[in-house]
Amino acid sequence: MPYELFYWPSIQGRGEFVRLALEEAGADYVDVARERGLGEMSRLMEGEGTVTPPFAPPFLRDGEVVVGQTAAILHYLGGRIGLAPRNEGARLWTHQLQLTIADFVDEAHDLHHPIASSLYYHEQKAEAARRAVDFRETRIPKFLSWFERVLELNPGGDKHLVGRRTTYADLSLFQVVEGLNYALPRTMEWALQDSPHVAALHAAVGERPNIRGYLESERRIPFNDDGIFRHYPELDA
Amino acid sequence: MPYELFYWPSIQGRGEFVRLALEEAGADYVDVARERGLGEMSRLMEGEGTVTPPFAPPFLRDGEVVVGQTAAILHYLGGRIGLAPRNEGARLWTHQLQLTIADFVDEAHDLHHPIASSLYYHEQKAEAARRAVDFRETRIPKFLSWFERVLELNPGGDKHLVGRRTTYADLSLFQVVEGLNYALPRTMEWALQDSPHVAALHAAVGERPNIRGYLESERRIPFNDDGIFRHYPELDA
Known part of the structure; x- marks a missing residue:
């Protein structure tokens, strides 16, 4: 069963740290809100079908497990997809x-x-x-x-x-x-x-290779003025 | 050997989340900067004697292990001092x-x-x-x-x-x-x-009992205008 990533569909945001790991590993995953809309994401956050409702996106569902907080998602995924040390x-x-x-x-x-x-x-x-x-x-x-x-x-x-x-x-x-x-x-x-x-x-x-392929694909959402990293020249040096 | 907590000696700050866990568990620990000054803490952050220098206090030393980031410290300690689930x-x-x-x-x-x-x-x-x-x-x-x-x-x-x-x-x-x-x-x-x-x-x-005893002790630093939680009446409702 593919990993299911829940995140806003129009920005890189914090979800991008998870997307990059899944892409580098060549893991089977669904970017849920981009493929099936926002409904499921909202319902999980409201506690429907889970006793561990995430506070905010991104979160990941892996079968019965629902895990939120970007760093915790990567800590969970890392060992499973070969992107964390064994020790x-x-x-x-x-x-x-x-x-x-x-x-x-x-x-x-x-x-x-x-x-x-x-x-x-x-x-x-x-x-x-x-x-x-x-x-x-x-x-x-x-x-x-x-x-x-x-x-x-x-x-x-x-x-x-x-x-x-x-x-x-x-x-x-x-x-x-x-x-x-x-x-x-x-x-x-x-x-x-x-x-x-x-x-x-x-x-x-x-x-x-996998990162380069991803960055050149349509799956990589361009930087924009809704995300975390925004180009406002007046804030630069 | 006691756990060694490294944190600023005059505020509760983020270190307090670790102090509360150690106190509740009745764990043997040293609040290093309060007992021995700031020198060791600075040297560890500069990478002396460790290849994993913490970015900022608080951090914990447990023998050979040095771990920073409050949530990671508690994740590390939780199972060891009986304050995290086994599952x-x-x-x-x-x-x-x-x-x-x-x-x-x-x-x-x-x-x-x-x-x-x-x-x-x-x-x-x-x-x-x-x-x-x-x-x-x-x-x-x-x-x-x-x-x-x-x-x-x-x-x-x-x-x-x-x-x-x-x-x-x-x-x-x-x-x-x-x-x-x-x-x-x-x-x-x-x-x-x-x-x-x-x-x-x-x-x-x-x-x-352990928390109450701690809060009433001299080990609990009072809230003050240098910590995270500050009483500025003009910011209240």
Whole structure:
């Protein structure tokens, strides 16, 4: 039975971290809301047919199991689709990296929505401009330099975040860099110069055959002004 | 060997979710920065003596294992100290609840810091006042009503979030309610009327002997204006 991914059908958003893992693994999956509409997704969130209703998309159904929270989905899937290490300690470390990526993604979202997700960007533009300064000058360098150090310290080599093989954390770091390159191209051009291993990982993941095929397919939703990563030039350096 | 918790010594913050679990379990632990200063914590974050440097406190050391990210620490500890279910599916659900609590906590922090953590509250007071409206009217009710539904749907009964016994998720939900009661007392008085099971869980956890003893001890750092939950009356209803 295919994995069933439940996520908004018109954005990459947080669901994209799961899509990338499923695509890299060549796993059999259904992107439910894109193929069958939003009804099932809403009903599961309301607790119909499950005693573990997810708080928000994305969530994954695998037979009887329903699991929400992007990092928990990847922790669940990782070992099953060959994108997490077998060793328990290394698996926990991979999960920790993903949770830190999730924090980075939250901040990338709040960059354009510092006041409320329920308001439009144009209603919080002044506050976003102020938040952008700190995000560009403090937060992006702090996150990127940490990932750079993790790559340098990896006993399996600086090509991967964990061990000697690609994990879902590598794919997720690719997606954050891809998203920020789109959203803040001028900032990222400078920032990546200080994080050469992160830049190299981003390039290498983009060249992996399954990822490349996916990115070129119709399944990859283009970046747009509804997602997490948005190109508002006034927020860039 | 005792567990070693690394966290800022003068605030409850995110470390408090780990402290509550260790206290409830009666586990042997050292609150390292409070007992031995900040040096070791800084060195570990810089990657000295570990190839898995945490991004930020809190983190836990258990012999050779260093684990960061509050939810991952609790996921690691839960089974070892008797505060997580044995069943794998139930354990994943407990972790998912904790990750949603973490999201709620992030928003409770950004309530008073919508622009940047590196700025003082008084430098972002106007933006905080705007953010507070949405947090009080939309976000608190959304999170509390979800936890209320989770309690109602729990096949083990509405006294616990998961199964029939106290898990670290129950303790963490207690802490969020405790923190918001302190920060936004007028808002919470109304909000909890719509979430009676959440209110009952909060009261019951506070009466557990080990938790009560801890809350009355010197080990419990009082709420203050440096932590996540701050009482700024102008942000309350």
